[in-house]
Amino acid sequence: MKCGTLILLSFWLAVAYAEGAQDMRIEYAIALHGGAGGDWLELDAEGQAATKASLRAALTTGNKILATGGSSLDAVEQVIRHFEDDPLFNAGKGAVFNSVGGHELDASIMDGSDRACGAVAGVTTIKNPISLARLVMTKTRHVLLSGAGAERFGKAMKVDRVDQKYFWTQRRYDAWQRVKNKEQAKHKGTVGCVALDKHGNLAAGTSTGGLTNKLFGRIGDSPIIGAGTYADNATCAVSCTGVGEHYIRNAIAYDVSARMAYKGQAVDAAVEHILTKVLKPGQGGIIAVTHDGTITMQFNTTAMARAAADSTGRFEIAIGK
């Protein structure tokens, strides 16, 4: 073979390789969860189908926003609004009952591009806590507003408000009665979403009604940046679901990011370590997406309602293992 031929061949191989690499690059990615817990498996076929249909609708909403160049923050907010409006999930409309028979909702959202974040805790009249959390991020100098102060802010921002009756659902009422009768609460309900957009920005959000029969005033990990939610373009976006107290005391969401940044762990290894070595079986689940579009969705319960999609055509929905 002549030298010229060799050079041409090398050139062609290099171009093909570069094009291949480009094809493989994930332009956008999204993962979401509707809570970890064994009770998903107790639903009858109809209940499971309804849950999967809702996960599919949420995923379609988020995927479309990202595919058309929308921001990861918009995708996260809209996916979580979907869950908050669906009584199947423990967030917004479907929020569980607390120990005094009321509903107190928590949510947080974080922008990985500048680590701006916002959260609300213990709100009782806000239809979509995730949107109020985003307004705390963009319209105040604060990160976390709680209780009556958060309600007042919601009123000033003119977000949709509802009365407590809006949150009454038979399923959650029955669950509360069972827990009051000393049955173990099975539902570790929380909803969350993490996304990478075409602009390379990560975002994460989480929303919940908390634990069934929780003490009035209890705040879990969902509105706590670093515990239930974290996002940093340098590493990953994370949303957690489970018994919030364990997520707070181990700073779980931030820990996924720290393990990547300081130990060089891959995101799936970091999440696996946390779920098997830091947390105990049955305590919950974690979803994360990295700056290069790698998605991980893991849990140490028997099930987690979840879904994921990305620019390569991945589009999947699951509940059990």
Added chain:
Amino acid sequence: MKCGTLILLSFWLAVAYAEGAQDMRIEYAIALHGGAGGDWLELDAEGQAATKASLRAALTTGNKILATGGSSLDAVEQVIRHFEDDPLFNAGKGAVFNSVGGHELDASIMDGSDRACGAVAGVTTIKNPISLARLVMTKTRHVLLSGAGAERFGKAMKVDRVDQKYFWTQRRYDAWQRVKNKEQAKHKGTVGCVALDKHGNLAAGTSTGGLTNKLFGRIGDSPIIGAGTYADNATCAVSCTGVGEHYIRNAIAYDVSARMAYKGQAVDAAVEHILTKVLKPGQGGIIAVTHDGTITMQFNTTAMARAAADSTGRFEIAIGK
């Protein structure tokens, strides 16, 4: 020299070295802060003397508990109760005014031996929020209680309760008027304490009245485990003071621990990195003590009221650089 003499000499040197090493070992250590911010330097000589006297009294209290074999949790709680009862500090009695002229207090405490933790946010009638935080840790399955739910828990626990008038002080009222008139709030007030006891257990606690003129319902970093407070026997105990929002979005207290655990950084290097590279000048300070008794107290403001002591006789109090 005969061989026997050489052996005896080696033996003697080894014993002396081991004894020296034992003497150098720090059996217990404590550090505390009364908040970072330039306004400490604006106090007249009398004000500075009063501040130092109060720091000395707090340090003496904590040091005595540790020297007599008491727990780091007891030392942390009692030191912070001292600050909460002294109107010089922005915690308890001396809490600043919020945007509606009220007082909302936050506190958290953490046990490094098992990472148990407790916190209260937005309480308005609790004389010593740090003690209520400790009761959340030991008497509930939750980590963080807020607002009216936390008050109700305080009532059930029979802790000392006061009305809002108790928190009215001329100095904080004047500061609120100045801030309402668009002056920059200078005070980054918060109090905190970290300790290592003779049993090798670390503990950390933080308590605050928050930011002057903060939005009603705003929660800062002080009651957020991982942001304002963290303790883990494997690494260190940390308490932060400053503009809480930056401490939340960077999970500062947990980050000190993560940098030690995952990067092998020394505690002073970890804190220095955070104060110079992660946070911006003027945003606050951090105190920490490690499992081997190393203390660090750093700040990127012009001053931080602080003090430290340990079993080797160290006993120091400072305000400026």
